[in-house]
Amino acid sequence: MTKIKHLIQNFSLQKFKKGGQKMSNVENLVKELVKIHGKNRNSLMPVLQGVVKEEKYLSEDAMMAIAKELDLSTADVYGTASFYTFLDTVPRGKNIIRVCKTITCHMKGKDELIKALEDALKIKVGETTHDKQFTLLTANCLGWCHKGPVMLINDEIYPETSPQAALEIIEKYQTSTKK
Amino acid sequence: MENNILKKVDLIFDNTCDPLVVVDKVLAKSPDDVILDIIDSGLKGRGGAGFPTGLKWKFTRNEDGDTKYVICNADEGEPGTFKDREILDKVPEKIFSGMAIAGYAIGAKEGYIYLRGEYNFLLPMLNKKLEDFNRKIKAKNLDFIISIKSGSGAYICGEESALFESMEGKRGEPRNKPPYPTVSGYNSKPTSINNVETLVYALMICKLGPDKFKELGTKDSRGSKVFSVSGDTPNPGIYELELGMPLKEFVSEFGDGDTKAVQVGGASGHCVPRKHFNDTIIGFEGIPTGGSMMVFNSSRSMYNVLHDYLEFFTEESCGQCSPCRIGCQQLLKGIEAIKKGEKSPIYIEELKRLAATMKIASKCGLGQSVCNPFTSIVDNFREEIIY
Ligand SMILES: Cc1cc2nc3c(=O)[nH]c(=O)nc-3n(C[C@H](O)[C@H](O)[C@H](O)COP(=O)(O)O)c2cc1C
Numbered sequence: 001m002t003k004i005k006h007l008i009q010n011f012s013l014q015k016f017k018k019g020g021q022k023m024s025n026v027e028n029l030v031k032e033l034v035k036i037h038g039k040n041r042n043s044l045m046p047v048l049q050g051v052v053k054e055e056k057y058l059s060e061d062a063m064m065a066i067a068k069e070l071d072l073s074t075a076d077v078y079g080t081a082s083f084y085t086f087l088d089t090v091p092r093g094k095n096i097i098r099v100c101k102t103i104t105c106h107m108k109g110k111d112e113l114i115k116a117l118e119d120a121l122k123i124k125v126g127e128t129t130h131d132k133q134f135t136l137l138t139a140n141c142l143g144w145c146h147k148g149p150v151m152l153i154n155d156e157i158y159p160e161t162s163p164q165a166a167l168e169i170i171e172k173y174q175t176s177t178k179k
Numbered sequence: 180m181e182n183n184i185l186k187k188v189d190l191i192f193d194n195t196c197d198p199l200v201v202v203d204k205v206l207a208k209s210p211d212d213v214i215l216d217i218i219d220s221g222l223k224g225r226g227g228a229g230f231p232t233g234l235k236w237k238f239t240r241n242e243d244g245d246t247k248y249v250i251c252n253a254d255e256g257e258p259g260t261f262k263d264r265e266i267l268d269k270v271p272e273k274i275f276s277g278m279a280i281a282g283y284a285i286g287a288k289e290g291y292i293y294l295r296g297e298y299n300f301l302l303p304m305l306n307k308k309l310e311d312f313n314r315k316i317k318a319k320n321l322d323f324i325i326s327i328k329s330g331s332g333a334y335i336c337g338e339e340s341a342l343f344e345s346m347e348g349k350r351g352e353p354r355n356k357p358p359y360p361t362v363s364g365y366n367s368k369p370t371s372i373n374n375v376e377t378l379v380y381a382l383m384i385c386k387l388g389p390d391k392f393k394e395l396g397t398k399d400s401r402g403s404k405v406f407s408v409s410g411d412t413p414n415p416g417i418y419e420l421e422l423g424m425p426l427k428e429f430v431s432e433f434g435d436g437d438t439k440a441v442q443v444g445g446a447s448g449h450c451v452p453r454k455h456f457n458d459t460i461i462g463f464e465g466i467p468t469g470g471s472m473m474v475f476n477s478s479r480s481m482y483n484v485l486h487d488y489l490e491f492f493t494e495e496s497c498g499q500c501s502p503c504r505i506g507c508q509q510l511l512k513g514i515e516a517i518k519k520g521e522k523s524p525i526y527i528e529e530l531k532r533l534a535a536t537m538k539i540a541s542k543c544g545l546g547q548s549v550c551n552p553f554t555s556i557v558d559n560f561r562e563e564i565i566y
């Protein structure tokens with residue numbers, strides 16, 4: 001709740017500060033997304049999703065830009081975003097790993113998988129690596145229960161992932177996103 | 180053993196028919212006749228609630244107004260369910276065609292697929308095939324166009340009215356009912372919302388005729404159903420089976436010889452212990468299911484299973500109504516306290532009363548169904564919960 005208040009208080013202030021300055025990247029992105037999806041409330045989800053796809057999370061700037069473009073209150077935008085697990089409002093790494101923690105994956109070894117990832121990335125579930133390359137999260141059933149344990153990295157799915165296989169997959173992301 | 184073999188069916192994934200030929204066949208009939216065929220087939224919704232599909236279409240058709248919608252519910256979030264993903268992946272044109280048929284029958288010009296965010300990897304393929312499909316439908320002079328809306332990781336958005344809210348750019352909080360979607364759904368317009376699998380069965384009924392469909396299943400549960408089998412089974416996967424099968428036969432086919440219990444219908448379904456395998460029927464006359472069949476053998480702690488489910492509901496409750504928001508938390512805390520010995524075993528009775536209250540006082544199916552796994556696990560595995 002305090003976060004919402006903070007957002008609302010900051011709203012006019014930020015607008016004022018930005019006046020005269022060049023538009024930020026995220027404002028451009030929001031404008032672009034609104035152009036594609038339409039300037040109405042029904043576009044809110046695709047616009048939020050579009051920002052998260054590019055930026056990995058919804059910054060206060062992003063939410064304020066969306067509110068302005070769609071003519072909604074910032075609190076409304078934040079209220080909607082905060083409802084959805086995939087619409088993060090805190091900074092996330094370039095690659096978001098979500099390990100399924102629901103029952104069948106639990107039975108098939110999700111604990112070992114999470115442990116291997118935590119050790120390799122030197123973070124705990126919920127945290128982001130220092131180099132901002134990875135965020136490690138858990139998720140509820142990902143719809144691959146016959147092939148547990150499962151993890152999702154961004155939009156990519158990895159069924160039947162042994163701890164060993166997970167490390168190799170992580171490696172791939174490390175090399176492909178660092179350059 | 181012959182009579183122990185489950186009857187496998189191949190309708191949903193059958194790829195030998197061109198779904199657009201079925202659409203042509205349907206367009207030669209009147210919408211009312213199409214609806215009569217679906218009613219006659221006895222097809223009930225495959226998403227969990229089991230409402231007769233033909234009636235849903237008829238109610239939507241009967242509403243006044245030019246703007247109506249067909250929605251395909253592809254939010255598949257029930258733990259243990261993964262069949263819709265496979266259908267979307269393998270036979271997307273059959274889903275689109277089922278939607279076009281529904282659109283023709285009820286008089287809708289727009290269709291939407293609400294795809295859970297976890298299945299975003301399907302988007303490029305689906306969008307490509309959809310572009311092609313929309314073009315082909317246009318060429319048939321049918322005024323119907325389908326697009327996809329994505330979810331963002333919220334189980335509750337599978338509940339139809341929460342799904343509409345989400346599509347309207349709002350928090351996925353279920354609405355009060357009535358009004359039902361057939362009267363006021365997406366954008367407050369008459370909307371017919373169906374599960375992925377239901378739409379493909381509707382297509383197959385139009386292809387084969389209602390009588391062929393009725394040959395399968397039982398009086399109360401016509402046809403077949405796609406099951407998602409997971410857990411302690413040598414053969415996890417997706418199977419299309421005739422409805423109305425005894426659970427005993429299912430277990431003899433899919434169990435590992437040491438099956439202690441089967442959770443029928445996912446986290447929000449019922450847990451059936453071994454002693455009831457013989458007298459349990461899978462279907463609308465027994466235990467209905469959206470298709471999730473989770474098999475547990477005797478190495479599993481049913482306390483852990485229940486704990487997992489309650490954690491799931493606590494996280495996924497939209498928090499809008501207090502019986503569910505607080506109830507889920509208290510049930511979870513309650514079994515933890517009993518396990519730790521902080522509460523006496525008699526406390527289970529109090530928790531059961533709470534679960535029963537949630538069933539009648541919660542606003543939507545999520546809170547209402549927590550009682551199913553809770554009571555069925557606690558009653559059948561009381562020792563495991565306490566000690
Ligand atoms: C909490 C909750 C989650 C649901 N999730 C889904 C789902 O993921 N997919 C689905 O088809 N139906 C789901 N439903 C059922 C829908 O509300 C609705 O009944 C269904 O989409 C209707 O389609 P059908 O008649 O073809 O089954 C859910 C219901 C509840 C209460």
Ligand code: SF4
Nearest residue numbers: 497499500503543546
């Ligand atoms: S029952 Fe639970 S999920 Fe449904 S409206 Fe109430 S709080 Fe939300």
Ligand code: FES
Nearest residue numbers: 100105142144145
């Ligand atoms: S339980 Fe992990 S994918 Fe379903």
